[in-house]
Amino acid sequence: EPEVTQTPSHQVTQMGQEVILRCVPISNHLYFYWYRQILGQKVEFLVSFYNNEISEKSEIFDDQFSVERPDGSNFTLKIRSTKLEDSAMYFCASSASLGYGYTFGSGTRLTVV
Amino acid sequence: RKEVEQDPGPFNVPEGATVAFNCTYSNSASQSFFWYRQDCRKEPKLLMSVYSSGNEDGRFTAQLNRASQYISLLIRDSKLSDSATYLCVVNKGYGGSQGNLIFGKGTKLSVKP
Numbered sequence: 001e002p003e004v005t006q007t008p009s010h011q012v013t014q015m016g017q018e019v020i021l022r023c024v025p026i027s028n029h030l031y032f033y034w035y036r037q038i039l040g041q042k043v044e045f046l047v048s049f050y051n052n053e054i055s056e057k058s059e060i061f062d063d064q065f066s067v068e069r070p071d072g073s074n075f076t077l078k079i080r081s082t083k084l085e086d087s088a089m090y091f092c093a094s095s096a097s098l099g100y101g102y103t104f105g106s107g108t109r110l111t112v113v
Numbered sequence: 114r115k116e117v118e119q120d121p122g123p124f125n126v127p128e129g130a131t132v133a134f135n136c137t138y139s140n141s142a143s144q145s146f147f148w149y150r151q152d153c154r155k156e157p158k159l160l161m162s163v164y165s166s167g168n169e170d171g172r173f174t175a176q177l178n179r180a181s182q183y184i185s186l187l188i189r190d191s192k193l194s195d196s197a198t199y200l201c202v203v204n205k206g207y208g209g210s211q212g213n214l215i216f217g218k219g220t221k222l223s224v225k226p
Contacts, residue, residue: 031212043157043200043216056213091156098212099145099204104156 002026004105006092012111013082021077021108023092032075033093033102034067036060043091049075050098082112114139117217119201125223130191134220136184136201143203143215146177148186150197151219157200160186191224198222 005024013019025032034046048055049067057065066078075094079086092105119136126132134148146163161168163175163184174187184201198219205213 033212035214042218043151043214045205045213045215048212050212058213089154095212099214100162102159102214104158106156 002103004092004094004103006090006105006108008108009106010109010111012113015084015112016081019079019082019110021079021090021092021110023075023077023105024073025075025092025094026096026103027073029094029096029103031055031095031098032067032069033095034077035091035093035104036088037091037107038088046077046090048098055098079110082110084112086110087112116140116215117201117203119199119217120220121218122220123223124220125225126191127225128191128193130224131187131189132191132222133188134186134199134201134222136186136217138182138184138201138203138215140203140206140215141182142206144206145204146184147202147214148173148175148184149200149202149216151200152197157202157216160199188222191222193224193226196222196224 007022032049037043046061047057064080089107091107093102095101117138148160149157150160151157163177167176172189176185198221200219201217
């Protein structure tokens with residue numbers, strides 16, 4: 001079964017540092033997403049991406065966040081200057097059609113110290 | 114009113130029991146409805162989509178009432194492997210918002226031998 005692959009599985013970073021979370025979506029999917037889940041809380045939408053541009057972003061996705069599809073396979077989330085409250089599990093997802101048939105990656109646990 | 118609200122749980126049931134989860138959503142523009150399951154510290158996995166006519170997949174039955182903005186999931190003959198957190202998920206609405214999934218906080222189910 002096709003998978004969405006995320007790396008690294010766990011990243012520890014110091015406050016104020018930049019981090020890049022990487023994702024390889026399923027190859028024939030066209031829509032890409034980032035979600036996050038703070039420990040003990042609900043999964044929250046960050047951003048959707050289609051045709052090399054952001055389709056929609058949430059209030060959480062401020063100027064500190066950016067996404068990129070640098071080549072035909074990777075989809076990255078960059079946090080420019082991490083804060084303690086950015087500590088969370090970040091899930092990448094992809095789908096063939098908008099809003100349906102999501103496949104989530106196994107997540108990157110980001111710990112900001 | 115919360116965007117997606119679920120029974121807080123946890124539900125502790127014996128093997129073989131029937132268990133029902135309820136969910137309400139606030140956005141009448143939502144078009145797509147899902148139940149996901151999430152194991153501890155893992156990614157959400159789609160259990161089933163929910164349609165107005167109701168749908169069944171083996172031991173799982175989902176119902177949607179658009180007028181009441183209410184979604185349910187019934188698990189019959191519960192197994193130990195059903196132990197997980199069950200997430201009620203709706204999309205935000207039309208157009209580009211179709212890809213923005215709104216998650217409930219989830220209801221934890223623990224099936225005991």
